[in-house]
Amino acid sequence: QKEVEQNSGPLSVPEGAIASLNCTYSDRGSQSFFWYRQYSGKSPELIMFIYSNGDKEDGRFTAQLNKASQYVSLLIRDSQPSDSATYLCAVRGRDDKIIFGKGTRLHILP
Amino acid sequence: NAGVTQTPKFQVLKTGQSMTLQCAQDMNHNSMYWYRQDPGMGLRLIYYSASEGTTDKGEVPNGYNVSRLNKREFSLRLESAAPSQTSVYFCASSDVFGTGLAYGYTFGSGTRLTVV
Numbered sequence: 001q002k003e004v005e006q007n008s009g010p011l012s013v014p015e016g017a018i019a020s021l022n023c024t025y026s027d028r029g030s031q032s033f034f035w036y037r038q039y040s041g042k043s044p045e046l047i048m049f050i051y052s053n054g055d056k057e058d059g060r061f062t063a064q065l066n067k068a069s070q071y072v073s074l075l076i077r078d079s080q081p082s083d084s085a086t087y088l089c090a091v092r093g094r095d096d097k098i099i100f101g102k103g104t105r106l107h108i109l110p
Numbered sequence: 111n112a113g114v115t116q117t118p119k120f121q122v123l124k125t126g127q128s129m130t131l132q133c134a135q136d137m138n139h140n141s142m143y144w145y146r147q148d149p150g151m152g153l154r155l156i157y158y159s160a161s162e163g164t165t166d167k168g169e170v171p172n173g174y175n176v177s178r179l180n181k182r183e184f185s186l187r188l189e190s191a192a193p194s195q196t197s198v199y200f201c202a203s204s205d206v207f208g209t210g211l212a213y214g215y216t217f218g219s220g221t222r223l224t225v226v
Contacts, residue, residue, distance in 0.1 A: 034214050043200055043217040044153070088153070090214075096160075097168070098215065100145075102152035 002027045004091050006101035014109050019076040021104050023089030026070070032092040033065055033072045037085045038103065044088055048074060079108045112136055116201050116218035123191040123225045131186040131221050133201030141204045142184035143168075143215065144176060146197040153200070159184055191225045198222050 003026040013019040021035075032051055036044035048063040050056045050072070056063045062075040072091075076083055089101040114135045123129055135142065144156040155168030159178040173195060175187045184203075188195060202215035 036214075043220050044215075045217070046214040049214050097155065097158070100153040102150065 002091075002093055002099050004089055004099050004101040006087075006089050006104045008102060009105035010107050011104055012107045012109055013079050015079055015081060017079055019079045019083065019106055019108070021074040021076075021087050021089075021106065023072045023074075023091075023101055024070055025072070025089075025091045025099075027091065027093045027099075028067075028070060029094040030067075030070075030091045031094065033063070034090040034092075034098070035061075035063060035072075035074045036088040036090060036100075038088060039085045076106075081108050081110055084108045114201055114203055114216050114218035116199075116221050118221060119219065120222050121224070123188075123223065125192060125225060127191050128187065128189050129191065130188075131199055131201070131223075132183070133185065133218055134183045135201075135203040135216070136182065137203060137205070137216065138181070139203035139205050139216075140181070142178065143202045143204075144174075144184070144186045145200045145202065146170065146195075147200060147220075148197050156186065156199075191223075193225045196223060196225045 005024045035048040037047050038044045050063040050065045060077045064073040086103040086105050088103045090098050092098045117132045140161045143158040145153045147153050154170050157176040159165045162181045177185045199221045201218040204215050
């Protein structure tokens, strides 16, 4: 059974600080990794994707991938109250199916 | 540019009733998906269609059927609704399937279904 694991939270971070979200996956052959943001009552929105080991930066967001350790992380710098949401980690395996984690609730404290 | 459009947005059914959830995308994507999202369970794949003319079961297909009507449209049918099918249903589409790379999904706004 392929799994994607995330801490459900809530993760509380002061405004302006760095929020760090983590995700582990079981399928060592996984090829593509995604972070989605989901506001309450809304649909998931893709914010980052990464294929290769290392870091990928996009504005205040940085995705980090370590295939040897089978983990993916998302860093949010200068956290804003509008970043308060549930963040879903998703992994595409060799069978091309995407498996989602259950999400981490992030709360940015004003 | 509408992206992925789902109808209806809300629905209440009685146990045993049937209904079809509609999904259409205007991004010329080949692949389309149906997920359900339940508290504490995350997003679970019901059915997917890698390309027009093909459909395959996902993680939780029991009680559902799908039809890929054309490249744009992918419908989900509940033949005899049960309270366990109360959930939020999301349709999604993506541009790439089968190449090992992925561009992620674009999700519709969801259908909130209650079965009483």
